[in-house]
Amino acid sequence: MEDHPMPIYFNSAPVDFPFQFDSIGNNWDQEPTMRPDGFPVYHYLQTQEGSGILTIDGQHYTIGENQGVLLAPGIPHAYRSVSGKWITLFATFSGSLSPYFSALFGSSHLLFFENEKAATIRKLIDQAVLHHQETPVDSQLLSQECYQVLLQFTGGLQVNPSKQPAWEKYIRPVLASIHTRYMEDLTADALSREVFVTPQYLSRLFSRYLGCSVYEYLTKFRLSKAKELLVSHRGRKIQDIAQDVGYTDASHFVLMFRKMTGMTPSEFRKIN
Structure with missing residues (x-):
């Protein structure tokens, strides 16, 4: 597996837009991660190459290539590579309308995506990463692209609470x-x-x-x-x-x- 650049960008908008990438990145050589208190905002993680294992409440979920998962805030979790390198893309979400995200996504604390849906999300995140590299950064455009990503999450496969x-x-x-x-x-x-x-x-x-x-x-x-x-x-x-x-x-x-x-x-x- 070839080496990848590992871009990651954080929100630097001077104003609070309705939808914002709190952080975003792709081609990430994913290291083992443990969050006993969860993540403070909605967090999306998708496999580009290899595969990983997500653990929540003692249950294990495999995230293979072209598969992703959206985690609700405050959900204790851990994830790691199955074997060898695990290359991922990710995004976390904030903005003035973030208190209403749960109404958009439904009650499940986990949503899974694969196939065409995951491919669409990857394309949108890759595009947003490129726009984060521009100078100056167009925060309004990124807010619109963030909204397009969030819309994809309305049709995820739920883990029934x-x-x-x-x-x-x-x-x-x-x-x-x-x-x-x-x-x-x-x-x-x-x-x-x-x-x-x-x-x-x-x-x-x-x-x-x-x-x-x-x-x-x-x-x-x-x-x-x-x-x-x-x-x-x-x-x-x-x-x-x-x-x-x-x-x-x-x-x-x-x-x-x-x-x-x-x-x-x-x-x-x-x-x-």
Whole structure:
């Protein structure tokens, strides 16, 4: 196997674009890597030559040529070469819209890609690596290319979280509580007590499987219900809808709604 140049580039944009490569590289002579706390952002790894083994929760996944995997943030993992050199390409993702990546990719903490899909991702990453080499770097173009890569991740092969013991024991019952009792005075502390774990542990599990904290999931779910009510019950007052979805303080509801959507509940109602 011939030697390869090993380019790696990190985000240097002076402003926060919606989608950004936090880091990106190809032709990488991959060394054994262990991350007991996972990676802080979404991380994609693909084999160019050779093959590697990814280990998560004691399970081993082989990543052969023209195969790749997207890992959610905070998932403890390790990977190494099967034998000899393992040449990879990779990208990690950030940007102002990164809190919503989990909604784009789904609930699985692992997504696998192969064949034509992996070939398309490789082509896009190779192209972005070339554009990182230009002077000056066109950050807006790279943001657009990052978005094109992220779009490829919507059709990955999922590792079904429902087959994971932690999902069944902790995540599923908490989701059921949120979905049926979101209008009540729910908190992350109260939900963690329902499944007999600490709030910190439950939030780590939510981050692992859903890409967000318990509080973030509860907030997003409540506000999605608020959107439905704003459109379907146009005569109902904003403060009443706030209470309908679990907010006793209408001003806090308006603040959170604006933070999530960029507009007030009244403005949302007007354009819908």
